[in-house]
Amino acid sequence: MxxxxxxxxxxxxxxxxxxxxxxxxxxxxxxxxxxxxxxxxxxxxxxxxxxxxxxxxxxxxxxxxxxxxxxxxxxxxxxxxxxxxxxxxxxxxxxxxxxxxxxxxxxxxxxxxxxxxxxxxxxxxxxxxxxxxxxxxxxxxxxxxxxxxxxxxxxxxxxxxxxxxxxxxxxxxxxxxxxxxxxxxxxxxxxxxxxxxxxxxxxxxxxxxxxxxxxxTPTNVFVAGFIGSPAMNFLSGNLTSSGVRTALGEIPLADHDEVSGAASSSQSDGSVLVGIRPEHFEDARLVDPAVAARGVTFTAKVDVLESMGSDKYAYFTVDTERAANDALIELAADSGAELGGGQMIARLSPESRAARGEQI
Ligand code: ATP
CATH class of the missing domain: 3.40.50.300 (P-loop containing nucleotide triphosphate hydrolases)
Structure with a gap:
């Protein structure tokens, strides 16, 4: 109706x-x-x-x-x-x-x-x-x-x-x-x-x-950004043969074929918007090196740290060039998502030794 x-x-x-x-x-x-x-x-x-x-x-x-x-x-x-x-x-x-x-x-x-x-x-x-x-x-x-x-x-x-x-x-x-x-x-x-x-x-x-x-499985950027607290982080990326290249490094994708299939129908140059939930970051110092090797390790400076008791929220800025693709920038901005150069948030365990002004 x-x-x-x-x-x-x-x-x-x-x-x-x-x-x-x-x-x-x-x-x-x-x-x-x-x-x-x-x-x-x-x-x-x-x-x-x-x-x-x-x-x-x-x-x-x-x-x-x-x-x-x-x-x-x-x-x-x-x-x-x-x-x-x-x-x-x-x-x-x-x-x-x-x-x-x-x-x-x-x-x-x-x-x-x-x-x-x-x-x-x-x-x-x-x-x-x-x-x-x-x-x-x-x-x-x-x-x-x-x-x-x-x-x-x-x-x-x-x-x-x-x-x-x-x-x-x-x-x-x-x-x-x-x-x-x-x-x-x-x-x-x-x-x-x-x-x-x-x-x-x-x-x-x-x-x-x-x-x-x-x-x-949010169907679009709006739902991805709206559902979840703290909200999902967005950054631009480019598809490679097995993953996606981002300012955080190359992230391997298990469903690469599916993603590249979907991407090629909308973005012919392989540029994609990558969404990362805050809880999918971990303090690399607390992760078994064998496990860490399967993910992506990066270094970023913590701008602000909020201790919530059960979690630590670390805000950091990714040093990234703006997304090359205007359509992606519009898509992200339109949905209220921060993109490229925007602040990101990681939800870390309380054991993390992340501290303001330090590298994690
Ligand atoms: P909120 O959370 O702020 O209450 P909502 O999602 O419940 O928002 P609605 O109140 O359903 O939104 O309003 C939807 C849209 O319809 C808004 O743009 C509002 O300005 C418009 N609207 C609501 N009532 C009228 C009306 N009587 N005449 C014209 N426009 C209206």
Whole structure:
């Protein structure tokens, strides 16, 4: 389905995905890529300009939001300040024909699942951000809808609480197995929560896959640079008969034929963009020489060193000439990747003796 706004802008360009029953799907991408618009079309809060939305096989395009049997959780929680927690959670049920005792039983069950029982009589204003978020979740789960839609539900929480709520959402999903579409711009949330992740950019789907698939086999430079933290390093290279020549040395390629086949279809001069994940660097002094001989050893000066406790992040600059191929430079710049002469980052083990200003 697609969304063209009244001003003519195409916010969502032909997104096509089938979500399985009980699946947790994440829409991720940078600001303005069309995540919220997609979610709002599913919810019925935005009209669908073209294409079709089906839920349980039934066309939903013309159905009012209340008739779609889906519950939405917003970033702002959207709780009623004058109602206590019990009334807030019960609210969607009070609009149905359900009896009071049935409603109470459902609210009690939701509160139990979400650890909200002690707070049922409190007003939202007296709750912490995480507790308010759980009330918003409670209001969604109490309806036992066909699907949950969540729009950046954790973005108002501080970093620690966000991690805690992330695991709570995972646990909730394991328990309820309700089909969920979850919007975030945070690739860590996408990687940890999603059964499958849809990477969007300027309204277009870049790749759909499991978190591991996106990580291991990104389909383009954008996905490669977007998924993974710290982000993948990029530098230009030239294909040789068995590997690729870069400013770090000649890197042997196990899948050389495949790479050169793909490269020759797009870059006839053999120039390629090489992506290296930060964790694929090691401090050569800690590596068995026999193992090191199979890789590439290079020397670089550490510009900045960050000790993270479990890792050391070493930033270094590669002494390289700019890529000869303008198309590659554009491709990299367009995807936000640093190329040639740009700073690189290596994620080293805490045992590494790398130090600022020293060679590694
Ligand atoms: P964010 O993470 O910043 O919320 P997003 O990925 O959710 O971004 P959307 O809110 O879906 O992005 O917006 C997608 C594009 O559509 C943006 O370029 C936005 O400016 C545009 N847009 C959103 N609402 C409207 C509107 N009512 N009229 C015109 N353009 C709109």
């Amino acid at each position: 697609s969304k063209r706004f009244a001003d003519g802008s195409l916010a969502v360009d032909d997104i096509d995905i089938t979500i399985a029953d009980g699946e947790f799907v994440i829409l991720v991408g940078p600001s303005g890529c069309g995540k919220s618009t997609t979610l709002n079309m599913i919810a019925g809060l935005e009209d669908i300009s073209s294409g079709e939305l089906r839920i349980g096989g039934e066309r939903m395009n013309e159905k009012a939001p209340k008739d779609r049997d889906i519950a939405m959780v917003f970033q702002s929680y959207a709780l009623y300040p004058h109602m206590n927690v019990r009334q807030n959670i019960a609210f969607p049920l009070t609009l149905t024909k359900m009896s009071k005792s049935e409603i109470n039983a459902k609210v009690d069950e939701a509160a139990r699942i979400l650890d909200l029982t002690p707070f049922l009589d409190r007003r939202p204003s007296s709750l912490s951000g995480g507790q308010r978020q759980r009330v918003a979740m409670g209001r969604a789960i109490v309806r036992s809808p066909k699907a949950f839609l969540m729009d950046e539900p954790l973005s108002n929480l501080d970093a620690k609480l966000r991690v805690q709520m992330r695991t709570e959402i995972s646990r909730l999903q394991d328990r309820l197995r309700t089909t969920t579409v979850y919007v975030t711009h945070d690739q860590t949330e996408a990687m940890t929560l999603g059964d499958r992740v849809v990477v969007l950019r300027t309204g277009r789907v870049q790749q759909i896959g499991t978190p591991q698939e996106l990580y291991d």
